[in-house]
Amino acid sequence: MTLPVQPVSALVQQAQQGLLPAESELCRRFVPAVRAFARRRLRSVEAVEEFAQDALLALVEALRTGRVEDPERLGGFVLGICRNLAHDRVRQRERRALLWEKYGPALEAVPVQAVEGESYEIAHLEDCLSQLSKRAREVVRLGYVEARDHDQVAAALAISPANARVLRHRTLSSLRECMSKRMSWEAA
């Protein structure tokens, strides 16, 4: 059963009262977009993760201190946080330790790596990867695990960058389709 998605305004209201579950849910909603934003600008997996944590810490701080005035425009607000962070990485590094200490617990719901409770999802991904061609598996590994760019993926697979682009998003589509179904081994 799928639970109804809570409106963002309700989550903001709860988060402004310091309710951790609401803060965590907002962090979970935004982390993929924040990481996408960071991947456009940063290359290493570690740098992307650090940026995402910084942005979400700033979001939790803004929620707790009542600086989110229009909950319906929270998306734009978080994007603004990201753009500001991208413009001022030095100042942000200095604040990081302090923010972690004060607001870090809200980010515990945002896993950086696979966690124990995700064993089914890990098994499902492994099951789907085994059904891809070797080249498609390499595209996933190079592009999304090692964060290599199109040119590097193309060079590693001895294909053109244009082909690498097409292969990347087609492979993701295949993988998503596979993971939207039951695991192969669970067929009745």
Added chain:
Amino acid sequence: MTHSRAPFEALDAYQSGDMPDAEAAAFEEELFASAAGGGAEEARFVDLVSRLGRFLEGRGGFDIGSSRARVDDLLRKGLRVQLIELEPAPVLRPPPIDDDAEIVVSHIRQDVRGYDRIDVVVEKADGTVLKTFRDIGWDPIDGTVYAVCEAPLARISARQKHIRSRVIATKDGQSQTIAVFETISP
């Protein structure tokens, strides 16, 4: 996302930097607005694959047919690896999976060298195809197959008590079945 491109194409262009800045600015406005409402499904999926993929990468999860050297590497990392030796036979009876195993490696002692590609089609006893392992790898030293699998996946697969595996080898565009074996799980 309302872009008319193929799934993941716009997100990929955005993340890779291929998308021009002006278009990217509009794209990210839409992305964050969608995330606020619990959407941004493509970004969430990419994030899931990246995160779980990093976990699997260090544990042989991308190998789909590996080598003894890789198994030794996993053991050196301190992972609890259950190595199951399987001699070629019409019927294989693997032991139960250890409760504390993190990774299960089935070593199938069949030399599959000399082909361009090896696929393994797994069927239920009634012939229903469950899945196809595509493009599996083998040990470059002896050509045998070390099938590396996360223990949770191995446990799920073992719920299929009786399966048939067909090893399909392809060379110069011609495919042939080089082995068929049944597996009876405990």
